[in-house]
Amino acid sequence: MxxxxxxxxxxxxxxxxxxxxxxxxKKFEDKINEVGLEKEVKVIRTGCFGLCxxxxxxxxxxxxxxxxxxxxxxxxxxxxxxxxxxxxxxKYLYEGSIDEDALKSINEVNFYKKQKRVVLRNCGxxxxxxxxxxxxxxxxxxxxxxxxxxxxxxxIQIMKDSGLRGRGGGGFPTGVKWSFAAPNKADQxxxxxxxxxxxxxxxxxxxxLEGDPNAVLEAxxxxxxxxxATKGFIYVRAEYPIAVHRLEIAIEQxxxxxxxxxxxxxxxxxxxxEIRLGAGAFVCGEETALMASIEGKRGMSRNKxxxxxxxxxxxxxxIINNVETLANVPQIILNGADWFRSFGTEKSPGTKVFALGGxxxxxxxxxxxxxxxxxxxxxxxxxxxxxxxxxxAVQTGxxxxxxxxxxxxxxxxxxxxxxxxxxxxxxxxxIVMDEDNCMVDIARFFLDFTVDESCGKCTPCREGxxxxxEILNRITKxxxxxxxxxxxxxxxxxxxxxxxxxxxxxAPNPVIxxxxxxxxxxxxxxxxxxxxxxxxxxxxxxxxxxxxxGCTRCARQCPVNAIEGKVKEIHVIDQEKCIKxxxxxxxxxxxxxxxx
Numbered sequence: 116m117x118x119x120x121x122x123x124x125x126x127x128x129x130x131x132x133x134x135x136x137x138x139x140x141k142k143f144e145d146k147i148n149e150v151g152l153e154k155e156v157k158v159i160r161t162g163c164f165g166l167c168x169x170x171x172x173x174x175x176x177x178x179x180x181x182x183x184x185x186x187x188x189x190x191x192x193x194x195x196x197x198x199x200x201x202x203x204x205x206k207y208l209y210e211g212s213i214d215e216d217a218l219k220s221i222n223e224v225n226f227y228k229k230q231k232r233v234v235l236r237n238c239g240x241x242x243x244x245x246x247x248x249x250x251x252x253x254x255x256x257x258x259x260x261x262x263x264x265x266x267x268x269x270x271i272q273i274m275k276d277s278g279l280r281g282r283g284g285g286g287f288p289t290g291v292k293w294s295f296a297a298p299n300k301a302d303q304x305x306x307x308x309x310x311x312x313x314x315x316x317x318x319x320x321x322x323x324l325e326g327d328p329n330a331v332l333e334a335x336x337x338x339x340x341x342x343x344a345t346k347g348f349i350y351v352r353a354e355y356p357i358a359v360h361r362l363e364i365a366i367e368q369x370x371x372x373x374x375x376x377x378x379x380x381x382x383x384x385x386x387x388x389e390i391r392l393g394a395g396a397f398v399c400g401e402e403t404a405l406m407a408s409i410e411g412k413r414g415m416s417r418n419k420x421x422x423x424x425x426x427x428x429x430x431x432x433x434i435i436n437n438v439e440t441l442a443n444v445p446q447i448i449l450n451g452a453d454w455f456r457s458f459g460t461e462k463s464p465g466t467k468v469f470a471l472g473g474x475x476x477x478x479x480x481x482x483x484x485x486x487x488x489x490x491x492x493x494x495x496x497x498x499x500x501x502x503x504x505x506x507x508a509v510q511t512g513x514x515x516x517x518x519x520x521x522x523x524x525x526x527x528x529x530x531x532x533x534x535x536x537x538x539x540x541x542x543x544x545x546i547v548m549d550e551d552n553c554m555v556d557i558a559r560f561f562l563d564f565t566v567d568e569s570c571g572k573c574t575p576c577r578e579g580x581x582x583x584x585e586i587l588n589r590i591t592k593x594x595x596x597x598x599x600x601x602x603x604x605x606x607x608x609x610x611x612x613x614x615x616x617x618x619x620x621x622a623p624n625p626v627i628x629x630x631x632x633x634x635x636x637x638x639x640x641x642x643x644x645x646x647x648x649x650x651x652x653x654x655x656x657x658x659x660x661x662x663x664x665g666c667t668r669c670a671r672q673c674p675v676n677a678i679e680g681k682v683k684e685i686h687v688i689d690q691e692k693c694i695k696x697x698x699x700x701x702x703x704x705x706x707x708x709x710x711x
Contacts, residue, residue: 117154117157119154119155119156119157120155120156120177121155121156121157121175121176121177121198122156122157122158122159122175122176122177123143123147123156123157123158123159123173123174123175123198124159124161124173124174124175124176124239124240125139125140125143125158125159125160125161125171125172125173126161126162126163126164126170126171126172126173126239127140127160127161127162127325127357128161128162128163128164128238128322128325128326128357129163129318129321129322129325129355129357129358130163130167130170130318131163131167131170131171131172132357134170134171135171135186135187136170136171136185138187139171139173139185139186139187139190140158140160142187142190142191143158143173143190143194144158146190146191146194147194147198150194150195150198150199152194152198152199156198159241159242160242160243160244161238161239161240161241161242161243161326162237162238162239162243162322162323162325162326162327163238163239163322163325163326163479163480164238164239165226165227165230165235165238165239165479165480165481165482166183166209166224166226166227166477166479167478167479167480168476168477168478168479169183169184169209170183170184170185171184171185171186172185172209172239173185173193174221174239175193175197175198178197178203178218179212179218179219179220179221180197180203180208180212180218181208181209181212181218181221181224182204182207182208182209183207183208183209183210184207185207189204189207192204192207193207203218209224211224211225211226212224225495225496225498226477226479226481226496226498228495228496229483229487229491229495229496230481230482230483230496231458231466231482231483231484232466232482233442233443233446233465233466233482234323234330234439234442234443234466234468234482235322235323235326235327235468235480235482236252236327236446237249237252237326237327237330238322238323238325238326238327238480239326240252241326241327243325243326243327243328243329243361243365244361244364244365245368246329246365246368246369246372246374249327249329249330253449254329254330254333254445255329255333255374256445256449257333257337257444257445257446257448257449258333258336258337258374258379258380258445259380260448260449261337261340261341261448262340262379262380262382262384263380263382267297267340267341267342267343268297270293270337270340270341270448271290271293271294271297271341271342272290273290273447273448273451273452274289274290274293274341274444274447275288275290275291275294276290276452277290277447277452277455277456277464277465278452278455278456278462278463278464278465279440279443279444279447279455279464279465280463280464280530281436281437281440282437282439282440282443282467282468282540282542282543283309283400283436283437283439283440283542284400284512284515284539284540284541284542284617285617286463286530286540289436289440289444292424292434292436293338293341293342293434295422295424295425296342296344296423296424296425296432296433296434297341297342297343299424299425299432301431301432302431303344303345303346303429303431304339304342304343304344304345304346304431304432304433305344305346305347305348305427305428305429305431305432305433305434306335306338306339306342306344306346306347306348306433306434306436307347307348307349307350307402307405307406307409307427307428307433307434307435307436308331308335308347308348308349308350308351308435308436308437308438308441309350309400309402309405309435309436309437309438310324310349310350310351310352310355310358310437310438311350311351311352311393311399311400311405312352312355312400312438312542313352313395313396313397313399313400313513313568314512314513314514314515314541314542314544315513315514315544315546315561315564316470316472316473316513316544316545316546317470317513317541317542317543317544318470318480319438319439319468319469319470319480319542319543320437320438320439320542321352321355321358322480323438323439323442323468324351324355324358324361324362324438325355325357325358325361327442328358328361328362328364328365329365329369330441330442330445331349331362331438331441331442332362332365332366332369332374332375332388333374333444333445334436334441334442334443334444334445335347335349335386335388335441336374336375336379336386336388337444337445337448338434338436338441338444339384339386340384340386342432342434344386344432344433344434345384345385345386345387346386346387346388346389347386347387347388347389348388348389348390348391348409348428349362349388349389349390349391350391350393350399350405350408350409351390351391351392351393352392352393352395353392353393353394353395354395359390359392362390363390366388366390375387375388391408391409393405393408393414396408396414396568396570397514397564397565397568397618398414398415398416398568398569398570398616398618399414400542400618401416401616401617401618402423402435403416403417403419403423403616404416404570404616405435406423406427406428406433406435409428410428410429413570414570415570415571415572416570416572416573416615416616416618417615418615423435437542439467439468439542439543443455443465458484458485459484459485459486459529460485460486460527460529462529462530462531463485463486463529463530463531464485465484465485466482466483466484466485467482467483467485467528467540467543468480468481468482468543469481469482469483469492469543469544469545470543470544470545471492471496471497471545471547472544472545472546472547473509473510473546473547473548474500474501474504474547474548474549474551474552475493475497475498475499475500475501475547476497476498476499476500476501477496477497477498481496481497483496483528485527485528485529486527486528486529487527487528488524488525488526488527488528489509489519489523489524489525489526489528490524490525492528492545493506493509493524493547497547500547500549501549504549504550504551505521505549505550506521506524506547506548506549507520507521507548507549507550507552507554508520508521508547508548508552508554508557508632508633509545509546509547509548510538510544510545510546510548510557510561510625511533511538511539511540511541511544511545512533512538512539512540512541512542512544512621512624513541513542513544513561514561514562514564514565514568514621514622514625515539515541515617515618515621515622515624516533516538516539516541516544516621516624516625516628517536517537517538517539517624517625517627517628517629518538518548518554518557518625518628518629518632518633519533519536519538519628520632520633523536528540536628537624537627537628537631538624538628539621539624550648551648551649551650552648552650553591553636553646553647553648553649553650553651554629554632554633554636554648555587555590555591555629555633555636555637555640555646555651556591556646556648556650556651557625557629558587558625558626558629558630559584559587559588559591561625562580562583562584562587562622562623562625562626563584565580565618565622566580566581566584568618569618569619569622570618572615573613573614573615573616573619575609575610575613575614575615575619576610576614576615576616576618576619576622579606579609579610579614579619580610580619580622580623582606583603583606583607583610583623583626586599586602586603586606587603587626590637590640590641591640591646591651591653591654592651592653592654593640593644593651593653593654594653595640595641596641597638597641597642599641600630600634600637600638600641603626603630604627604630606623607623607626607627608623610622610623611623636648640654649710652694652695655695655710655711656690656693656695656710656711657688657693657695657697657699657700657708657709657710657711658688658708658709658711659678659680659685659686659687659688659699659707659708660707660708660709661685661707662705662706662707663680663685663686663703663705663707663708664683664705664707665680665681665682665683665684665685665686666682666704666705667680667682667686668702668703668704669686669698669699669702669703669708670686671702672698672699672701672702673698673699674694674696674698675692675693675694676692677689677692677693677694678699688708697710
């Protein structure tokens with residue numbers, strides 16, 4: 116095996132790939148060959164490094180030089196100066212990776228300092244399309260240990276002892292779920308990986324599949340051994356082409372090495388995995404709807420019981436875990452339950468991966484020990500809100516979660532604390548909002564998503580959420596009444612108590628939490644007919660002040676010809692025609708147009 120003095124790691128996750136990281140990788144390879152370094156320097160595609168805000172990212176080892184905002188044009192200089200002459204090109208380094216002209220290790224960068232990477236341990240480090248690199252990082256050792264040293268009941272017990280809870284939303288204990296399926300007698304059992312990540316702003320599962328797909332395959336095989344299943348399905352969104360491609364490669368390579376298929380590790384245990392593509396229905400993240408989709412039926416929820424562990428896919432005992440939950444399993448087997456419980460909290464051991472987005476400086480993927488506070492995530496890791504704007508709220512749990520206010524910033528993050536605040540962990544989306552966000556509009560946005568994604572099977576979700584959305588639309592257009600707020604609350608409670616599945620039961624959460632913490636904003640919309648944040652177009656008006664010089668730029672930029680006036684005279688906006696797009700404000704060089 117060739118030994119290289121330098122390794123150039125190029126992020127090829129979805130975010131960086133959308134910014135030409137494939138071309139950057141190709142340029143590095145071509146330039147390295149051109150200068151004759153192909154036997155000394157190896158270029159490696161990786162998954163997501165996490166700090167998406169500064170992508171595309173390239174890290175050069177052994178120095179650990181963290182190059183950010185990479186472009187094809189920068190490659191020649193980095194190869195010629197850094198790789199050929201040994202002089203790091205500091206002007207292209209991520210500014211947070213330099214301390215008094217000295218390079219920090221990546222773990223010393225503020226974004227990573229308070230993280231603990233268990234699920235993401237290999238993302239940004241190995242080539243996800245080469246199983247040998249996963250094996251070199253102790254890959255498949257857990258499966259080997261399980262098949263050669265442990266009984267199925269031992270595997271289930273260590274999962275129970277670890278306290279691992281499902282990372283897909285509900286937080287149900289993983290070992291307990293497996294123990295329900297194990298004793299059931301059947302000619303066939305199934306393991307399903309739920310990779311149907313549908314929350315707006317969530318990309319945790321996608322990044323794991325893109326950066327470390329073999330960890331999920333290994334975990335599914337371990338789960339199969341524990342419950343007596345020989346078949347697994349990965350239900351993944353078709354909108355994740357890179358993840359799907361890397362899963363296909365990983366499955367094929369694992370079969371070639373005898374790590375999937377017949378008689379794995381000569382143990383007599385058989386296990387195979389197939390990929391099933393979802394068409395993007397949010398409801399298929401719910402386990403019974405997901406199973407219906409795999410069976411070729413319309414994705415619709417059904418009543419429980421019977422639970423999947425007793426009667427699941429094609430009526431056979433089935434366990435369903437999401438990507439992040441499974442990615443923890445091999446490490447728990449290798450390191451033990453006590454190791455996993457050594458970080459996190461008593462009732463929520465381990466780590467949690469969050470997709471940090473919205474009004475935040477360091478957009479990206481973070482993995483933190485449970486019990487880390489929201490303040491640490493938003494300010495120490497996320498770098499706070501851009502342009503020194505004041506933090507207003509954070510939405511966790513996507514459309515099923517709720518908004519958490521600034522007064523709760525010091526709340527430790529775990530399953531129970533978030534539920535107590537009226538939100539939930541969910542799959543891990545964390546969307547930050549600042550002073551410019553309207554909380555009524557935020558509630559309307561998430562409810563609009565839920566209405567669109569409802570499968571329509573049960574009346575509370577199908578009809579109740581529509582009625583709530585109609586009320587919110589009236590409020591944001593200035594046609595709301597105070598009694599609408601009481602109606603919203605009554606509808607929310609009824610839907611939570613009567614909807615068939617988790618999607619419907621949690622759909623009102625964004626409305627409930629915003630009404631609880633930001634009722635004054637709702638009242639301003641219905642009483643004063645004003646949107647305090649200046650977001651709801653139906654409550655806005657644009658006016659031209661005496662500062663107008665009559666330059667006509669606003670009139671030329673208006674897409675609906677709503678502005679009239681002669682050159683060097685004050686212009687006027689026709690409020691009937693105005694669509695409140697804001698193009699006039701952006702065009703005016705004299706700040707003569709105000710939004711009221």
